[in-house]
Amino acid sequence: xxxxxxxxxxxxxxxxxxxxxxxxxxxxxxxxxxxxxxxxxxxxxxxxxxxxxxxxxxxxxxxxxxxxxxxxxxxxxxxxxxxxxxxxxxxxxxxxxxxxxxxxxxxxxxxxxxxxxxxxxxxxxxxxxxxxxxxxxxxxxxxxxxxxxxxxxxxxxxxxxxxxxxxxxxxxxxxxxxxxxxxxxxxxxxxxxxxxxxxxxxxxxxxxxxxxxxx
Amino acid sequence: xxxxxxxxxxxxxxxxxxxxxxxxxxxxxxxxxxxxxxxxxxxxxxxxxxxxxxxxxxxxxxxxxxxxxxxxxxxxxxxxxxxxxxxxxxxxxxxxxxxxxxxxxxxxxxxxxxxxxxxxxxxxxxxxxxxxxxxxxxxxxxxxxxxxxxxxxxxxxxxxxxxxxxxxxxxxxxxxxxxxxxxxxxxxxxxxxxxxxxxxxxxxxxxxxxxxxxx
DNA sequence: ACCTGAACACCGTTCAAGT
DNA sequence: ACCTGAACACCGTTCAAGT
Numbered sequence: 147x148x149x150x151x152x153x154x155x156x157x158x159x160x161x162x163x164x165x166x167x168x169x170x171x172x173x174x175x176x177x178x179x180x181x182x183x184x185x186x187x188x189x190x191x192x193x194x195x196x197x198x199x200x201x202x203x204x205x206x207x208x209x210x211x212x213x214x215x216x217x218x219x220x221x222x223x224x225x226x227x228x229x230x231x232x233x234x235x236x237x238x239x240x241x242x243x244x245x246x247x248x249x250x251x252x253x254x255x256x257x258x259x260x261x262x263x264x265x266x267x268x269x270x271x272x273x274x275x276x277x278x279x280x281x282x283x284x285x286x287x288x289x290x291x292x293x294x295x296x297x298x299x300x301x302x303x304x305x306x307x308x309x310x311x312x313x314x315x316x317x318x319x320x321x322x323x324x325x326x327x328x329x330x331x332x333x334x335x336x337x338x339x340x341x342x343x344x345x346x347x348x349x350x351x352x353x354x355x356x357x358x359x360x361x
Numbered sequence: 362x363x364x365x366x367x368x369x370x371x372x373x374x375x376x377x378x379x380x381x382x383x384x385x386x387x388x389x390x391x392x393x394x395x396x397x398x399x400x401x402x403x404x405x406x407x408x409x410x411x412x413x414x415x416x417x418x419x420x421x422x423x424x425x426x427x428x429x430x431x432x433x434x435x436x437x438x439x440x441x442x443x444x445x446x447x448x449x450x451x452x453x454x455x456x457x458x459x460x461x462x463x464x465x466x467x468x469x470x471x472x473x474x475x476x477x478x479x480x481x482x483x484x485x486x487x488x489x490x491x492x493x494x495x496x497x498x499x500x501x502x503x504x505x506x507x508x509x510x511x512x513x514x515x516x517x518x519x520x521x522x523x524x525x526x527x528x529x530x531x532x533x534x535x536x537x538x539x540x541x542x543x544x545x546x547x548x549x550x551x552x553x554x555x556x557x558x559x560x561x562x563x564x565x566x567x568x569x570x571x572x573x574x575x576x
Numbered sequence: 577a578c579c580t581g582a583a584c585a586c587c588g589t590t591c592a593a594g595t
Numbered sequence: 596a597c598c599t600g601a602a603c604a605c606c607g608t609t610c611a612a613g614t
Contacts, residue, residue, distance in 0.1 A: 157607060167580050169609075178607065179517070239454070242504055244517060247524035252533055255543075259535035273542035278555050285500035289457055302394070302459060309462035318467055320474035327488035328470075335569055340493050347562030354550055372588060382599050384590075393588065579614080587606060595598080 154236050155185060182240035187248025189234065193226050216265040221341055223257045224283050228337070231287030238287035255280070267349045275348030282344060286337060369451050370400060397455035402463025404449065408441050431480040436556055438472045439498050443552070446502035453502035470495070482564045490563030497559060501552060 157178055161168040175181045231238035255276055262272035307329060315322040331339070372393055376383040390396045446453035470491055477487035522544060530537040546554070 156605090158605080167582085168607075169580050169582090172608075173579065242457075242500060245521055247521040252524065252528060252536060256533040256536050259539060263535065269539060270542050273539045274546065274551060274554060275558070276543070277551075278558065281500055281504070282497070285457060285496055285503075288500075289460075289496070306460055306462040309467065313467060318471040320478065321467060321471050324474060324484060324488045327485050328491070331489065331569075336489060336492075339489060339566065339568060343490070343493065343562030343566040344558070345562070346566050347558030347560070350565075351554060351558040351561050353554060354546075371586090373586080382601085383588075384599050384601090387589075388598065577614100580610100581612080582610095584609080585607090588604090590603080591599100591601095593600085595596100 155182065155234070157181065179240060179244045182237055183244055183246050183248065185234075186237055186241055186246050187250045189230055189237075190227070190246075190248070190250035190254060193230055216261070217342060217345060220258065220261045220265070220345065221338070223254055223261075224279060224341065227254060227280070228283045228287050231284060232290060238284055242281075242284045242288050262348075265345075265349070268353075270353040271348055271351065274353060275344075278348060279341075279344055282340065286340075290333065370397065370449070372396065394455060394459045397452055398459055398461050398463060400449075401452055401456055401461050402465045404445055404452075405442070405461075405463070405465035405469060408445055431476070432557060432560060435473065435476045435480070435560065436553070438469055438476075439494060439556065442469060442495070443498045443502050446499060447505060453499055457496075457499045457503050477563075480560075480564070483568075485568040486563055486566065489568060490559075493563060494556075494559055497555060501555075505548065 157171055158168045161171055175184060231241065258276045258279060259272055262275060267275065310321060310325050310328055313321045372386055373383045376386055390399060446456065473491045473494060474487055477490060482490065525536060525540050525543055528536045
């Protein structure tokens with residue numbers, strides 16, 4: 147269906163690919179956002195979400211070994227999702243604006259919720275946390291893909307580096323002393339760290355109240 | 362300079378506003394992303410970043426009271442930044458793609474770094490954390506502003522609600538049992554919680570190593 | 577009834593021509 | 596030299612007209 151649209155998926159481009167006018171697509175989808183959502187869910191279905199064996203270690207509290215394993219298992223589906231969005235520039239941006247709700251996206255949510263439960267995260271925190279995790283994955287992908295898209299990206303990145311390194315020590319003392327730290331780390335190392343920080347925060351931050359008045 | 366461009370800031374619109382052709386803008390800026398970056402930094406300058414009195418309580422470890430106060434102080438500049446992006450749809454999306462590096466953005470980073478240091482966050486974690494915090498603020502704003510932009514937003518949100526509530530309990534048991542929790546909470550409550558989770562995670566997640574080989 | 581050509585209202589960017 | 600009109604190559608969406 148959309149296996150060929152590796153680049154920027156657009157109404158007109160897709161219509162041309164199918165040898166027709168752009169108006170024809172509106173018979174099947176309501177607009178661009180719906181098209182993108184459909185494609186994303188289709189692609190999610192093709193991704194082999196690592197169906198990690200359902201080994202459940204029901205110890206009261208997980209030890210250090212288990213905590214690391216839990217994190218690694220969780221980074222599986224979330225990493226796959228991020229890499230998927232990386233491959234299709236523009237789709238990440240769409241996913242950020244219009245939260246998908248297709249069946250395969252629900253599979254992803256289900257998987258993450260299951261793993262969070264395995265890790266001993268309280269249900270209410272897990273429910274809010276899954277959103278935070280997926281938003282972070284989407285935002286990271288949107289950031290990176292669009293950066294690669296333009297050839298000016300490197301130049302702009304250099305501008306950031308120059309701005310940080312050439313900062314006035316009087317006005318920005320903290321930036322000055324942290325300049326190399328601010329720019330350090332590979333994208334992958336940063337993603338992994340951010341992911342672990344999110345997990346830690348989600349697990350240990352209580353949701354405001356059990357207020358069931360909403361909804 | 363750009364005080365009137367409350368809506369979608371675009372090359373052609375701005376050119377029309379100034380009573381000239383779109384080509385003229387290219388004398389002053391290199392392209393759309395640079396224009397957006399300039400506007401964002403300009404707007405950041407107008408925002409009164411809450412210049413909280415430099416009360417430094419140099420106790421060895423902060424007690425519960427202090428921890429809450431620290432979080433509240435940090436949410437000041439980050440909240441202002443988020444609200445600013447809320448007011449200018451499209452600017453948040455730009456900021457996500459092209460990280461700003463203007464002087465006022467550096468002020469914001471400086472402020473956040475200072476507050477993180479006040480809160481006893483290790484310098485290397487603070488350096489990576491400030492990026493995570495600002496990315497979250499930007500992503501949240503991008504998400505929301507674009508949602509408001511389109512009138513189909515409500516309908517689409519209803520689709521998500523229906524998808525979550527009407528889920529097959531066999532295929533998605535965790536979603537089924539968590540359905541109301543997944544949709545609960547005001548945007549503000551969620552933002553505050555996510556923010557606190559981020560802070561907690563940043564403070565307690567060690568950066569991979571002091572590897573100074575990079576850069 | 578179902579599909580679509582052509583038009584409308586936008587974009588960003590470039591470049592040759594004007595002052 | 597500096598600015599810009601007009602053109603180029605795109606968008607999404609609509610709607611009247613065709614089959």
